[in-house]
Amino acid sequence: MRRPELRGLYAVTPESTDGAALLRQVEAALAGGCRIVQLRDKESRMSERLARAHALRAATRRHGALLLINDDLALCQLVDADGVHLGRDDGDLRIARAILGPGRILGASCYADLDAARTAIAAGADYVAFGAAFASPTKPEAAHAPLALYARASTELDAPVCAIGGITVANAAPLIDAGVDLLAVITDLFSAPDIEARANQYQRLFAKARP
Secondary structure (H helix, E strand, O other): OOOOOOOEEEEEOOOOOOHHHHHHHHHHHHHOOOOEEEEOOOOOOHHHHHHHHHHHHHHHHHOOOEEEEEOOHHHHHHOOOOEEEEOOOOOOHHHHHHHHOOOOEEEEEEEOOHHHHHHHHHOOOOEEEEOOOOOOOOOOOOOOOOHHHHHHHHHHOOOOEEEEOOOOOOOOHHHHHOOOOEEEEOHHHHOOOOHHHHHHHHHHHHHHHOO
16 A cells, blocks of 8 residues: 655544544544544553554554554554654654664654754654644643744755644644645644544645645
């Protein structure tokens, strides 16, 4: 199966006490055209995270989508996920690249720092994420990454650029116009009354922006 490109809606899972409900939500996002999913689970026990990761791995494979794991190389390896996303304090990117090998994806959080992004790419990151693009309900204390930063990143960096933080279908278009390749979304996607339709709205924004 051909690997999806790193472009479009990047669904980041919300914290949830109900693994079955979370799986249904992700299935809906995949049905709406999302082709990149990140399992972000900071609260569950390891056994529950492993079960969720296996379930999401199966779901993403059915839809020809990518599964990345937030901050957990071991879990990525255990479920044969497509890659991992690491924050500033979540491990050395060069070591992660060596462990993952060339075939898996490595993403890096770079906040609002272009130099950090350059360093991450040199260390082997396949994409770099900047945020918060807008006020974020998930991380209300996060520093702001202005639109001009995304425009610079898209022209100066040799890697896909991801925006995260407070993104909605109402405010996403300027980010795509600035050259952003990936929109990482939690709340506006998974709190939507119709997740499938909301995912499709995001994918249509990217389709409309293609030259």
